[in-house]
Amino acid sequence: MSQPAWPPPPRRRLWLMRHGSVAYFGPGASQSFGEAVLTDEGCRQADAAGAFLASRPIDHVITSGLARAEQTALRVKPGIQARVDPRWREIEPGDWNPTRGPDPSRLGEVLAMLGPGLTPESRFFGGESFGSLHDRVGRALSDLLADTAWAEALVVAHSVALRSALLHCLGGPLDGICRIEQDAGCLNLVESAAGGPPLVRLVNHTPPDAGKHHLRLSSLEELVSQALGHLPAPKTP
Template identity: 40%
Template sequence: MRRRLYLMRHGEVAYFDADGRPVPPDAVSLTADGVRQAEAAGELLAGVALDRVIASGLPRTMETAQLVAPRSEIEVWPELQEIKGARLSSIPPDELEETFVHAFRGVVPLEKRFLGGETIGALLDRVVPALGRLVADEAWDTALVVAHGAVNRAILSWALTGQRIFLGHFEQAPGCVNVLDIGDEWIVRAVNVAPLDPVHASTRLTTMESYWAQYRGP
């Protein structure tokens, strides 16, 4: 029998204030829309018996996990924290838009740095072993992992290829749910299911394009 992994991205947060100034990414909380997205995911998974609930430990994943699975104990796995960028001020102004908008385009090279910070290879170096540790524990049947956009891309890429490849075009909407089964091989059943917007009618922007628009301002 296959085991089931529900892989979520946290609900919406605001990484920039009203003036376009960055706020510390490790401290941001869910916005009102983010809370609604998490609550909708909770309704979607309400009939699912979860043996384990895992979050990265950053406030946005903890808040999301608590709303989705309020009666579950949440395990904190720091290895699943989001890829780390550098200070935006360290990126030359004429390269900033390209760095933002093209951060997750195509098959992303392992040596590429996210916003001048952590490399894709370094992200895989911590996410893939954590995923292996979860899979190796056969004591659970159904698990929920609440993580981040880049982390989820890394997990989905590994599930599809079994290789250290990062497929950047796996868009991950705020509060989305991915459904994966684990047996002799990985089965990817659903990707980027947004409970409040299942056909993604609200936007055609990528996540990074949306962040660039917030940073640039009106």
């Protein structure tokens, strides 16, 4: 067999996954944002992602260290010991109380929390700034892509953190966070070749519902609906 005239560049594959569904408000909700754990639905989403990735030769798993990410990683790739990198943690909210929902008079403000109009100084519910999140996620992504110890890796992280990572890959502005959705349990695929920019090949793929037939709300809309009781808060396993 003759050799190809042009050998394509070898690319490594990086899967970026959002954790499965959790209950932030209502029955089964944790007392803090960082302690939230998977619901029954979240476990099903993680299992579906595990089945989707079962044939992939993933040799490296990284999580944010938060319980919901750890649980998801364990269900997706139970045979691999995950490494924790806290730079992949979700943006930290300031005013967070799972016993009460948002002020109905401020719903418009809450639903615009991810933009448009974000600046590095904008804060998530009065907590961490988006500039801080974008910087730490960018460093985590750069360090991971520079690490030659893996061939195909999986990062299990969070909605806003993953949007930030995708923007770094795409070279997009911080205010683009509001233009990318990350549904619970979704998968993104980024490929990396030495000396070249990241190649984004897949965004927000949800194995249990690839056609998005049952996914009509944005992440913030779902959060608000759960808080207001418009959606039943799922029970934890």
